[in-house]
Amino acid sequence: MQFNNSLRILSTGMGWPSAQPGGLNTYFKHINEALAEDHNLQALVSSAEKPVVKEGLQVTNVAKTQLKLSKRREAFRQHAAWLMDNQEVDVVYSHFAPYSVGVALEAKERNIPVVMTFHGPWSEEIKLEGSGLKHWIKTIIAKNMEMKAYRYADAFIVLSETFRSILHEQYQVPLSKIHIVPGAADIDRFKPSAQRAAIRERLHIPEGTTAVLTLRRLVNRMGLLQLIDAWREVAKEIPNTVLLLGGKGPLKEELESKIKEYDLQSRVRMLGYVPDHELADYYQAADLFVVPSQALEGFGLITVEAMAAGVPVMATPVGGNREILQKFRPDLLFAGKSSADIADGLIRSLRQKESWPTAEQCRIHVLEHYTWARVSRQVEGIFRSVIDNHLIAYGRNRNPRVLAERKGGHEKDVESSVFGSYR
CATH class of the missing domain: 3.40.50.2000 (Glycogen Phosphorylase B;)
Known part of the structure; x- marks a missing residue:
């Protein structure tokens, strides 16, 4: 009006x-x-x-x-x-x-x-x-x-x-x-779902699997090569976990080659471009969201979208993500932006899932600030x-x-x- x-x-x-x-x-x-x-x-x-x-x-x-x-x-x-x-x-x-x-x-x-x-x-x-x-x-x-x-x-x-x-x-x-x-974040669209089990089944995420999601443009500054290097270590240490990687861009072939080289085909799923109308489902299906940015992360829009959907987020201490998570849960920030820092942080966090913020806590933080x-x-x-x-x-x-x-x-x-x- x-x-x-x-x-x-x-x-x-x-x-x-x-x-x-x-x-x-x-x-x-x-x-x-x-x-x-x-x-x-x-x-x-x-x-x-x-x-x-x-x-x-x-x-x-x-x-x-x-x-x-x-x-x-x-x-x-x-x-x-x-x-x-x-x-x-x-x-x-x-x-x-x-x-x-x-x-x-x-x-x-x-x-x-x-x-x-x-x-x-x-x-x-x-x-x-x-x-x-x-x-x-x-x-x-x-x-x-x-x-x-x-x-x-x-x-x-x-x-x-x-x-x-x-x-x-x-x-x-x-x-x-x-x-x-x-x-x-669009708080009306991105929110926890009561139909989470059905959404995970539709997205072919097996029961008992911990789904770690990232949605990024496939370019160097987004840190996806570092994330795959880190996931190689995570896969050795943490069973029943899968990395869902959505996005399109020039790094697609290099990422696929690295996944094959590390024998991670069963532990990393390349989603391709995720259409806008499917974003909410992927957020709601995920257990953890990860943002491995290396540079020029001005705000962290996907960070607050995921949190609005009730998903805890781990991120490199780069740009806006550092500012968002420092106000909420500083322990969800990786120590740095290297693959070793990302691997150490994910392994530690996945071993202590009981320490993750609840869906309600994630969403409340967004409602109060974003x-x-x-x-x-x-x-x-x-x-x-x-x-x-x-x-x-x-x-x-x-x-x-x-x-x-x-x-x-x-x-x-x-x-x-x-x-x-x-x-």
Whole structure:
């Protein structure tokens, strides 16, 4: 329900999780849904197919992902400019630096404040997944794009202390501009199930087997190679355990080769990509969730999702996972991020299952700290503060471009760049 003092928010993201799964897109979906409960919000994304959108939420697909990045960026800029010229916008809320540059510049030309959520160093993520001169040049271009986008922001939201430090130290953003607002879990969807035995039977998890689950993109920084090395030791020490490994990515063949080399075929099940509609079942079926991240874990969305479903989580002390578990059960953090640290921690924990937090304790911690209602209230508070400061500094002059200047070619370009608006 929207009230008279509701804000008019233009929100720009990367994609939508129904078409392009991932932590950033999942966060973007949920925060937009939460904010739209009380505010007039329009979201812009780039997607290969029609996003599946909650009724009442305004999401416009401005460019196909098959287009070159430069064309996608321009599509965001053009459509955002058209919206800002045709309706009042109180704040621009952006989530992905490459798509944010042009949108933020257009907002600045109209004296509209910009708030950016920093989901991590995009250029560093690229750097970790390749090598060679061309890859290095790609990394430099990405970093320059990020730096340009961040110059236009009035305030930043980060999901952890770790990312606040990175944003400040690597991108020279003043600490006074950075606000920490942790992410959240969909508590209505991810919750313990009374039908757990039936779910485990359907997923072919034998009775009496301890199921350890991880759901990760199959890339180096997620720590899956280290986890398989660790599981080799776990399998020797702890009988009747199986590792369920879900996800897709470039490490698939290397992981499968290592599983075969270690003769772990009966102790590790590669699930492949787990569709969004099956996630809750896998959480509810698991006995333990493990997050072996090696770098750039900004929050730990899957950590709080698993805990909301009543599953205890063990994780490396990296990024947001360290912050989540230190507040809850520090003993569930591995001593470090090496395969030896992960193996030692899992063996110790699996031998002492009676010490695990209960499903109720896991869920209560999420309900107290990591709900989307709580996040949206904090984000709204940041919006209002930024808007108030902007009005003090610049007054109410929006200085919109004359619409006549946008008639003809430009307006036609905007219309042709948009291939779907879904409400």
